[in-house]
Structure formats: structure tokens, C-alpha cells
Amino acid sequence: xxxxxxxxxxxxxxxxxxxxxxxxxxxxxxxxxxxxxxxxxxxxxxxxxxxxxxxxxxxxxxxxxxxxxxxxxxxxxxxxxxxxxxxxxxxxxxxxxxxxxxxxxxxxxxxxxxxxxxxxxxxxxxxxxxxxxxxxxxx
Numbered sequence: 001x002x003x004x005x006x007x008x009x010x011x012x013x014x015x016x017x018x019x020x021x022x023x024x025x026x027x028x029x030x031x032x033x034x035x036x037x038x039x040x041x042x043x044x045x046x047x048x049x050x051x052x053x054x055x056x057x058x059x060x061x062x063x064x065x066x067x068x069x070x071x072x073x074x075x076x077x078x079x080x081x082x083x084x085x086x087x088x089x090x091x092x093x094x095x096x097x098x099x100x101x102x103x104x105x106x107x108x109x110x111x112x113x114x115x116x117x118x119x120x121x122x123x124x125x126x127x128x129x130x131x132x133x134x135x136x137x138x139x
Contacts, residue, residue: 007064010076011044017061033057049077068094 007013018029030040033054042048050058052070059069071091078084 007062008072010046010049010073013055013058013062013064013069014040014044016064017058020063021061029061032061049073 007016023029023032026040027037030037039048043050055069055073056066059066071094075084075087075091078087
């Protein structure tokens with residue numbers, strides 16, 4: 001099964017946590033999370049939602065951003081459309097802000113002579129400018 005670039009559902013997070021933590025199955029994932037296999041199964045089926053600390057642990061195992069995971073969790077477990085809409089709006093604003101920051105870092109880094117680059121058009125080869133350059137190419 002191909003994993004999405006970033007998880008968008010709780011089962012995606014659980015699968016990615018299992019994959020990135022090199023765990024064989026849901027039983028080992030449940031043990032690593034300190035929950036029962038039944039609880040994990042109920043989470044997969046939408047009958048049970050993790051609490052915030054457990055969601056942060058799942059995100060950590062998946063090597064994903066914890067605050068983003070909490071925003072998504074609150075959207076998924078919202079009990080009414082009005083609340084879900086508010087959480088989805090907050091999530092969208094968070095993503096837009098993150099994208100704007102990455103773009104700003106990239107724009108400021110493109111002309112910076114880092115790691116021996118001598119031309120303003122040369123790609124940075126090390127440091128924060130190089131990281132921003134690589135991130136921008138992935139967007």
C-alpha cells in the first residue's frame with residue numbers, strides 16, 4: 001500500500017507510525033503506544049479517538065508534526081459541522097502560514113552565498129539556505 005506524502009486520516013497516521021518505527025503489526029504498534037490491540041482497532045474504525053498525548057505519540061512515531069496532528073485530530077473528532085468547520089479553517093490557516101514562511105525563507109536564501117557559493121544565482125550547498133532551497137523544490 002502506498003503511503004500518502006503526509007497522513008490525512010488517523011489510519012494513515014497509524015500506518016505511517018508502524019512503518020517508520022519499523023513495527024511488524026498492529027499488536028506491536030499498540031504495545032509501543034501503551035494501548036490495547038482492541039483500542040487500536042477501534043481507532044482505525046473511527047469508534048475511538050486518541051487523546052491529545054496519545055496523538056502526539058503517534059505523530060512522533062510517524063515522524064510527523066505534532067501540532068499539525070492535533071489540529072487534524074480535533075477536526076476529525078468534532079461532534080458537529082460547525083465545530084469541524086472551525087477546526088478545518090484553523091488547519092487551513094496553519095498550512096498557509098507554514099507555506100508562506102517556507103517561501104520567505106527560500107526567497108531570502110536563494111541569493112545568499114552559503115557554503116562556498118560565490119554567485120547570487122548559485123544554489124546554496126549547506127546551512128539553512130540549502131535546506132530552504134531543497135524544501136522549495138519539493139513544494
